[in-house]
Amino acid sequence: MSETAARTLAEHVGLAAAVLDADGRIAFANAAFEERFPASEGATVEATLADATNETAGVDRVTDAITRVVEDDAVDEADAELTVTTDTPRVYHFRVVAVDGEDAAAVLEACNVTERLESTPRVGTILGRIAESFYAVDDEWRVTYWNDKMADRTGVPADEIIGEVAWDVFADLEGSELQARYEAAMASGESTTFRTYLPEPFDYWVEARVYPDENGMSVFSQDVTEEVERERELERYETIVENANDAVMIKDCEGRYRLANDAVAEYTGRDTEAILGRTDEELFGAEVGERIRERERTALEEERRITYEERVPTDDGQVVFETTRIPFYEGGELAGTIGICRDVTEQVAYESRLEARSEQLELLNRILRHDIRNDMTVVLAVLDLLSEHVADEEGADLVEEVGERAQHVVDLTATLRDLMTVVLDETEHLQPVPIAGVLEDELADVDAAFPRAITRIEGDLPDGAVRANEMLHSVFRNLLKNAVQHNDQDLPEVVVSATATDDAVTVRVADNGPGIPDDRKRKVFGRDEKGLESSGTGVGLFLVDRLVDEFEGSVRVEDNDPSGAVFVVELPRWRPDTGFDAP
Known part of the structure; x- marks a missing residue:
């Protein structure tokens, strides 16, 4: 579409329309556009959509669509919807169409879908093509509009449901939370957004944005099952992390804390708020911080899990951690590390005591195997020689008794030697x-x-x-x-x-x-x-x-x-x- 054609269309089309420049600002707006959005009157040219509509909440969806059309040559048009808060909230569907011109980049059309102007073919076309499921009912719950997305999701085509009472077609939803929330919105006349689970045979979660008026109600409905499941899984993980005895943390690529559970706060002697955004150098000093940071760099540069022992000073002394660092990603890009630190201070101390005890037992084992046993072998040999030179009976009995005692010592060392072999796992x-x-x-x-x-x-x-x-x-x-x-x-x-x-x-x-x-x-x-x-x-x-x-x-x-x-x-x-x- 040429720039001239765009301006001509904007001037004469029945919908509110504006021409956008390459920066996504309004270069021209027709009378219908200025009438729809009084905030833009007299200040339309070079205004952004947020300025023109005097809206901030939800306007990102429309500006994102504008950006895609203006900046991406492969995208010729895009759709989005926005609730504009005036005396009565109105829902507008915006359609962005690319334009070929020096001062114009796109045409922005705005359609008030809350009025359900089905008599206008243009509105029906737009509503049929929007990305979300959309439908409308009158004040007697008869369906007045049912777009293609709703037909695809429910398996009910528009020609079978238009004019029918919604609860007659979907009898399984009678008495559901969805019906209760819809009836409350219709009674109050106030817009609302909520999520609810649709039971069998539907078995999925929806997010409904409901816009009632004097004639009925318009609904944008989106299947959010995957999002709800992700949120629940995240909540489970957060519960596990917060209640874990291990210190669990997430840091960005610069080593700054993005998350720290209560165990981290306890070990560092600081509140969680005093930890977030800081580095280990700031928390523990340059020497300890650099040692920890070096390990994190290894996990980041090699993009692999690493596990090691780490000694960290605390206000009460020193804690020994068995630490695991795992790189994590956001949007496919390396974003930082997840750290899990298990306090093994007592275990390390116990292992040190065991090691010292083992060394002592090994020393005793060597003494038993060599020194004592060798000496007693000499004693037995000397006693054998001595027995040949003892003539009287009393002396011979004494030599025999000493020999038995010496042999007992030899037997004892042999048994203890065997026992230590078992104890030392040799x-x-x-x-x-x-x-x-x-x-x-x-x-x-x-x-x-x-x-x-x-x-x-x-x-x-x-x-x-x-x-x-x-x-x-x-x-x-x-x-x-x-x-x-x-x-x-x-x-x-x-x-x-x-x-x-x-x-x-x-x-x-x-x-x-x-x-x-x-x-x-x-x-x-x-x-x-x-x-x-x-x-x-x-x-x-x-x-x-x-x-x-x-x-x-x-x-x-x-x-x-x-x-x-x-x-x-x-x-x-x-x-x-x-x-x-x-x-």
Whole structure:
């Protein structure tokens, strides 16, 4: 359209019209335009639409349409609507059409849609093409207008609903909040905007802008289901953030706080209002602030999530955070970082104590394994030599007693060494261990250590392996020694037997000692059940229980016949098809 044609159209068209320049300002307005908008009279030329209509609320929708047509060559026309507040609110539909001219860029047409001038074909065309769903009813709720968007959304074409009572066509909406709000607006004559949920069979949210007058009511209706769901999801997230124990924050790309929950305020000792808009340098000082900022830069520059440990001074001392920084985007552009800081101060302190304790245990373990054990080996060797030079019986008894005590120390260091291996988690991964070889080795050692005891294997030991590791030797070493050391018979006897199924191997270590009462059968595996001053180690059975549990097996005590106790150990078999070699 040429500039001349635009002015001619603006002068003679029945609608209120104006010609806009390249800046979107009014270059010319016809008489109908000035009559519709008295605020523009005498001050129309070079006025903006906001100046001309004397409106601010909602005018952005129209100015956005003007901008699209004026600035985008690909857009020839656009539509928008605006409520103009005069004595009675009026709803105008604006249509912007591109113009080809030096001083003109577009024609702006304004149509008062509240009057529902269906007799004017131009109005019907405009209302049919607007982006929102629009309809009108008279004061008896008969539909007088129904645009294409309403037909598409409801599946009811205009020719089937015009002249019909709205509540007869949509009987499912009778008694709904929508009907109640419409009737209230009609009764009061006041414009209103509200959102409501339409129940089945509609099942969506609408935003209705209602403009009643003496003849009925006009409604702009928009499906806002997605927006409502986003808002509800945002509310849920905000509730989670505000009630989270973790400090949660959002910062822009310059490191300034845009959001901080109550936990951030608590940790910093400042109100949320004193945090927003500030940087960590301003809150914590240059050194700490720059350290935090460097981490944020990493997340921003590499556009990835990072997690690290961060120490931040507070008014009460220092807090250790496990911090995660995540870049976030707005409109497809990198906008800043989301930070989640979990207070791990107590956890870090606990881990430090554990580390110190582990170091102390490792030192003690080295002393037990090397220094004490080596020294006691020398003591035993010297006692053997000394026994050859002691002639009287009393002296020989003393040498023998010292030797027994020394051997007890050696046994004790071996048990404690095994226990610390478990405590320090230095055991190997579970693997196949031949059960027969372990039992034969440990029986041979007990025979050598206790020559006055009888030890034997009853029946054949099963072939194959169980799921265990090198600490399986410690299990049976402690059970066999326990059977001898706590035996009250002049001639201790220990019998070992084993059976196997497809899934497990069961080993029974039976003795002829005093037995164990029922009320102590479980307690004997307690760490403090036996004192270190006794002939046993006091922790041997506790160690047995711990190790068997690690092997995913079980251990229990039964009565022997006619006397004594039977320790029953069940261990899972290792089968090649499992490929089992896990921690």
